[in-house]
Amino acid sequence: MQDNLQTSSYKQLEQKSKYKNIFLRWFLYFVLILFASYFIFPLYVMVVTSLKTMEEIRQGTLLTWPSSLNFDSWLVAWGGRGYGAGDTFLRPYFWNSIKMVVPAVFFSTFIGAMTGYVLTKWRFKGDQWVFLFLLFGCFIPFQAILLPMARTLGALGISNSIIGLVLVHTVYGIPFTTLFFRNYYVSVPTELVKAARIDGAGFFKIFFKILLPISAPIIVVTVIWQFTQIWNDFLFGSTFSFGKAAPIQVALNNMVLSSTSVKEYNVDMASAIIAGIPTLIVYVLAGKYFIRGLTSGAVKG
Amino acid sequence: MKTLKIDELSKNFGSTEVLKKINLEIDEGNFLVLLGPSGCGKSTLLNIIAGLETINEGNVYIDDYNVSKVEPKDRNIAMVFQSYALYPSMNVRENMIFGLKQAKVSKEKIEEQLKKVSKFLQVDALLDRKPSQLSGGQRQRVAIGRALVREPRIFLFDEPLSNLDAKLRVEMRREIKKLHQQLKTTVVYVTHDQTEAMSLGTKIAIMNHGVIQQNNSPELIYNKPSNTFVADFIGSPSMNLIKGKLNQKSNKILFTADEANFAIPIISYDFIKASQLEDKEVFFGIRPEHIYFKKSNEDDFEVNLTADLSEYIGHEQIMTFNFANQELLAKFPSTFKIELNKETKLYFDLTQISLFDANSKERI
Amino acid sequence: MFKWLEKNLPKIVMAPAVGLIGWFVYGFVLWTLYISFTNSKILPKYELWGFGQYEKLWASRKWLISVDNLLVFTALFLIFCIVIGIILAIFLDQKIRAEGVLRTIYLYPMALSFIVTGTAWKWILNPTLGIQKMFIDWGFENFTFDWLVNREMAIYTIVIAGVWQSAGFVMALFLAGLRSVEDEIIKAAKIDGAGLFTVYWKILLPMMRPVFFTSFVILVHISIKSYDLIVALTQGGPGISTTMPALFMTQAAFHKSQVGLSAASAMMMFMAVAAVIIPYLYSELRRENAR
Numbered sequence: 001m002q003d004n005l006q007t008s009s010y011k012q013l014e015q016k017s018k019y020k021n022i023f024l025r026w027f028l029y030f031v032l033i034l035f036a037s038y039f040i041f042p043l044y045v046m047v048v049t050s051l052k053t054m055e056e057i058r059q060g061t062l063l064t065w066p067s068s069l070n071f072d073s074w075l076v077a078w079g080g081r082g083y084g085a086g087d088t089f090l091r092p093y094f095w096n097s098i099k100m101v102v103p104a105v106f107f108s109t110f111i112g113a114m115t116g117y118v119l120t121k122w123r124f125k126g127d128q129w130v131f132l133f134l135l136f137g138c139f140i141p142f143q144a145i146l147l148p149m150a151r152t153l154g155a156l157g158i159s160n161s162i163i164g165l166v167l168v169h170t171v172y173g174i175p176f177t178t179l180f181f182r183n184y185y186v187s188v189p190t191e192l193v194k195a196a197r198i199d200g201a202g203f204f205k206i207f208f209k210i211l212l213p214i215s216a217p218i219i220v221v222t223v224i225w226q227f228t229q230i231w232n233d234f235l236f237g238s239t240f241s242f243g244k245a246a247p248i249q250v251a252l253n254n255m256v257l258s259s260t261s262v263k264e265y266n267v268d269m270a271s272a273i274i275a276g277i278p279t280l281i282v283y284v285l286a287g288k289y290f291i292r293g294l295t296s297g298a299v300k301g
Numbered sequence: 302m303k304t305l306k307i308d309e310l311s312k313n314f315g316s317t318e319v320l321k322k323i324n325l326e327i328d329e330g331n332f333l334v335l336l337g338p339s340g341c342g343k344s345t346l347l348n349i350i351a352g353l354e355t356i357n358e359g360n361v362y363i364d365d366y367n368v369s370k371v372e373p374k375d376r377n378i379a380m381v382f383q384s385y386a387l388y389p390s391m392n393v394r395e396n397m398i399f400g401l402k403q404a405k406v407s408k409e410k411i412e413e414q415l416k417k418v419s420k421f422l423q424v425d426a427l428l429d430r431k432p433s434q435l436s437g438g439q440r441q442r443v444a445i446g447r448a449l450v451r452e453p454r455i456f457l458f459d460e461p462l463s464n465l466d467a468k469l470r471v472e473m474r475r476e477i478k479k480l481h482q483q484l485k486t487t488v489v490y491v492t493h494d495q496t497e498a499m500s501l502g503t504k505i506a507i508m509n510h511g512v513i514q515q516n517n518s519p520e521l522i523y524n525k526p527s528n529t530f531v532a533d534f535i536g537s538p539s540m541n542l543i544k545g546k547l548n549q550k551s552n553k554i555l556f557t558a559d560e561a562n563f564a565i566p567i568i569s570y571d572f573i574k575a576s577q578l579e580d581k582e583v584f585f586g587i588r589p590e591h592i593y594f595k596k597s598n599e600d601d602f603e604v605n606l607t608a609d610l611s612e613y614i615g616h617e618q619i620m621t622f623n624f625a626n627q628e629l630l631a632k633f634p635s636t637f638k639i640e641l642n643k644e645t646k647l648y649f650d651l652t653q654i655s656l657f658d659a660n661s662k663e664r665i
Numbered sequence: 666m667f668k669w670l671e672k673n674l675p676k677i678v679m680a681p682a683v684g685l686i687g688w689f690v691y692g693f694v695l696w697t698l699y700i701s702f703t704n705s706k707i708l709p710k711y712e713l714w715g716f717g718q719y720e721k722l723w724a725s726r727k728w729l730i731s732v733d734n735l736l737v738f739t740a741l742f743l744i745f746c747i748v749i750g751i752i753l754a755i756f757l758d759q760k761i762r763a764e765g766v767l768r769t770i771y772l773y774p775m776a777l778s779f780i781v782t783g784t785a786w787k788w789i790l791n792p793t794l795g796i797q798k799m800f801i802d803w804g805f806e807n808f809t810f811d812w813l814v815n816r817e818m819a820i821y822t823i824v825i826a827g828v829w830q831s832a833g834f835v836m837a838l839f840l841a842g843l844r845s846v847e848d849e850i851i852k853a854a855k856i857d858g859a860g861l862f863t864v865y866w867k868i869l870l871p872m873m874r875p876v877f878f879t880s881f882v883i884l885v886h887i888s889i890k891s892y893d894l895i896v897a898l899t900q901g902g903p904g905i906s907t908t909m910p911a912l913f914m915t916q917a918a919f920h921k922s923q924v925g926l927s928a929a930s931a932m933m934m935f936m937a938v939a940a941v942i943i944p945y946l947y948s949e950l951r952r953e954n955a956r
Contacts, residue, residue, distance in 0.1 A: 024861070028756050028759055028761070029761075031752070031756055032753070032756050032757070032761065032767055035749070035752075035753060035771065036767055036770045036771070038829070039770050039771055039773070039774065039829065039833065040770055041789075042774075042782065042785040042786060042789060042829065043773070043785075045785065045788070045789055046785050046788075049788065057794060058794065060802075061798060061799035061802045061803070062789060062794075062795060062796065062798075062799045063799065111681060111682050111685075112682075114678050114679070114682075115678075115679050115682040117678075118675045118676075118678055118679045119679070122675035124675070124676070128950075130679070130683060132946065132950070133683070133686065133687075134682060134683070134686050135946065136690070136942075136946070137686050137690045139886060139938055139942045140690055140694065140935065140938065141889060141890050141911070141931070141934045141935055141938050142890070143890075143892075143910075143911055143914040143915070143930070143931040143934050143935075144693070144694050144697050144931045144932065144934065144935040145689065145690065145693035145694060145697065146914070146915065146918060146931070147696075147697055147700065147709070147918055147924060147927065147928060147931070148692075148693040148696040148697060149689070149693060150918075150919075151709070171685050171686070171689045172689070172690075174682050174685060174686060175686065175690075178682060202671075203671075203674045203675065203678070228776060231778070232777070232778030232779070232780075232781075233778075234778060234779065234780050234892070234893040234896065234897075235892055235893065235911075235915075238896075239915065239919065249778050249780045249781075249893075252780055252781070252784065253780050253784075253896060253897055256784050256787070256897070257900075265788050265794065268784060268788065269784075269785070269788065271784075272780075272781045272784040272785055273781075275778065275780065275781050276776075276777045276778065276781040279776045279777060279778070280773065280776055280777065282776070283769075283772075283773055283775075283776035284769070284773075287769055287772070290775075290776065291772065291837055294775065294834060294837060295837055295838060295841055348852075351852070351856060352855075352856075353852050353855060353856075372855075373855045373856045373858075374855070374856060374857065374858030374859075375858075378856065379856065380852070380853065380856050382849040382852065382853060383849065384847050384849050384850075386847065386849035386850045386852065386853040387850075387853075388850065388853075388854070388867075388868050388872075389871075389872055390868065390871030390872055390874075391867075391868075391871075399854075399857050399859070399867075400856070400857035400858055403857055403858035403859050403863065404858055447853075447857075459849075
């Protein structure tokens with residue numbers, strides 16, 4: 001008798017937990033998908049709008065699918081309409097951004113790698129303080145350096161130029177790149193360096209022959225981080241370079257704000273997509289490294 | 302009534318079979334040790350008993366009730382983990398009573414249990430500390446305490462001592478033994494350390510590749526290993542397994558090692574099945590500690606061997622001899638001097654040997 | 666000479682980084698600090714003028730509105746990002762099918778610039794053709810959603826876009842934190858009879874204290890610096906209803922020729938960030954040293 005009671009109560013427990021679990025699962029997926037739609041919604045709207053004509057935009061809603069795939073607004077956003085004054089389009093600025101990003105990413109990554117190498121493998125008294133000194137640079141609000149930077153670029157004769165922006169982005173990227181490389185090299189056994197020194201390798205040989213070859217993951221993380229940061233920058237671009245030398249984010253903003261008679265939302269959206277697509281592609285292709293940069297750049301700095 | 306019964310239990314992770322048709326029974330008050338190398342499935346088995354892993358086939362019974370699909374909390378078990386798994390944000394008191402609180406036990410009863418157990422384990426002075434403020438041994442005690450307060454039917458231990466340093470490990474081992482002697486609860490204990498298994502278990506189940514190789518008392522495991530795996534796994538250094546053949550000559554059974562020019566008489570050996578021994582390929586098993594430098598029994602087998610390696614380890618020394626071109630290890634007190642590369646007279650204790658079929662690797 | 670070079674090579678190699686940061690970060694901040702104590706207008710002047718700019722700053726209605734907006738924005742931004750981030754992280758932690766895809770979706774806004782997202786949200790939120798029209802076309806004829814052009818509500822549109830951009834990041838931080846918790850702790854809790862809710866509420870979330878702290882610091886940092894998003898979404902309008910310190914600073918410096926005033930506002934921002942960052946760096950460093 002008691003056995004039966006016990007068994008049936010176990011059965012009940014089983015049943016109860018089963019139903020509870022099924023309900024919980026459905027609820028879980030419901031919430032997750034709800035949020036996914038919140039996150040995907042703007043991207044969807046951007047893409048759909050960019051493919052519509054203005055006529056369609058006025059008639060339908062945000063969500064309506066375009067009647068035909070119409071890339072005209074993309075062409076306009078990229079190459080303009082072909083008439084002279086007031087025709088702003090992204091192509092030249094896109095190249096400006098490339099010309100700015102490539103050297104800035106290269107220099108800041110290289111300097112960061114060397115600095116991180118010294119800080120971890122050639123330790124000296126007070127190196128902790130040097131690291132802290134550099135690390136603080138990750139956090140300063142750039143407003144606090146805008147004014148003197150503008151004057152310095154003016155004095156150097158490189159204000160309103162791509163070279164100026166390369167300098168700015170290189171300098172303010174160093175704290176981050178140093179942080180990445182330092183944290184990576186800290187976990188590389190110092191015995192490796194000691195062994196190389198006993199074998200007679202010098203400072204540069206150890207770096208180029210031993211550390212650099214095993215640095216691929218952190219180089220990827222750093223390059224992606226720097227690329228995303230610099231490509232997406234607006235503050236420096238808009239402050240130091242407003243005319244023909246402006247990077248793409250500034251150009252996009254000018255385009256969207258330009259007060260022509262009719263607002264062309266489809267061209268705006270196409271422009272936004274063009275400005276966003278390089279980083280988006282990098283994110284989709286190398287999301288793992290992107291997230292690693294985000295979290296390590298965040299957790300440690 | 303069996304306190305714990307495992308019936309034809311199988312488990313696989315994807316295509317890898319982790320447990321293959323396991324059968325196991327434990328009587329009330331026993332201390333069962335699951336022993337095996339890493340990856341043998343012992344921890345998975347423990348997790349299944351706890352209800353933390355699902356089962357693919359077979360059933361688990363606690364007090365004859367099938368608990369295969371019952372939630373861990375309703376199984377009347379408690380578990381102690383390798384990493385202690387104390388909740389870092391709670392102090393010792395909160396850690397210990399967390400389970401009782403979840404089970405909605407009355408406040409008075411919780412207090413009473415806490416008092417009793419914390420006193421018993423001598424952690425009553427630590428109740429307000431956070432786990433991060435405790436030493437390894439103290440953490441271990443609290444982890445055991447957390448299991449004790451629940452007064453479960455079965456205690457499950459998952460390698461509880463392997464995070465401790467060597468000295469503390471021996472100390473805690475003794476405490477767990479004492480605990481079991483006093484409380485007489487049923488325990489299932491997972492470890493890869495044979496000394497721990499031998500000293501703690503009333504029963505030891507040796508596992509390899511998801512199969513129980515032998516489930517016996519520590520004495521039988523040591524003296525009568527049921528296959529070469531167990532013979533090799535238990536003992537340090539492990540049992541010598543010498544390859545050779547059996548011959549039957551007028552009621553006398555002789556063992557001849559490959560390449561040897563002498564035979565060892567097999568006397569006073571309990572064959573499981575004494576049939577077809579003639580020309581049988583076997584492993585002759587003898588433990589290093591059962592090779593003597595002085596004749597101590599009438600039936601000891603005398604042989605002249607040359608030592609080619611000596612390892613001194615304080616209270617004893619391990620010598621490696623050449624036995625018909627096979628390695629043979631022997632263990633002697635370190636006071637006894639043996640010269641290397643010189644023949645020495647040795648005596649095999651023939652009452653302590655094991656014989657295994659060379660093909661099936663099973664004891665014969 | 667050669668010996669000396671060899672011995673000091675590491676320091677020489679590090680010199681550019683230290684020199685650049687010393688000059689361009691610390692030197693420049695000090696310069697800004699100095700200018701904030703002068704009566705600089707269109708060009709910097711170097712005679713000291715005392716706290717005049719700070720007095721002017723805190724008497725300025727626009728600055729007070731910026732600070733107000735910053736507080737409102739920071740509070741809401743923090744709460745929503747952390748709550749949404751935690752919920753998503755916990756839910757994703759339940760052995761979810763397609764976890765990778767969902768994670769990618771939650772986090773992709775982080776890869777976009779604020780100008781791009783601002784442009785998108787501006788279009789979505791515009792009252793004539795955006796969300797409002799969508800609902801009206803769906804049959805909710807009285808539906809109004811004019812926050813973007815409403816003085817009272819415009820700041821909340823910035824919150825919506827900001828949360829959209831950064832919540833996934835908090836999710837990633839918490840998910841990483843939850844994944845690093847030892848499996849055995851969760852097993853122990855299961856045996857102790859804790860349900861899913863209790864496991865998270867009583868055991869795992871209290872263990873996430875460092876993650877909370879990190880998220881807090883990063884989010885506050887983002888919100889104090891927020892500039893691009895406002896430029897793209899509202900330009901500080903309607904009127905000056907959504908202006909924020911960062912916007913105030915650039916406008917004062919580059920459009921209104923109030924260099925001294927803008928330096929003062931920049932220093933206020935600098936101090937606000939320092940107040941959050943210095944304790945953070947201190948505790949991080951202590952944790953690292955403790956290890």
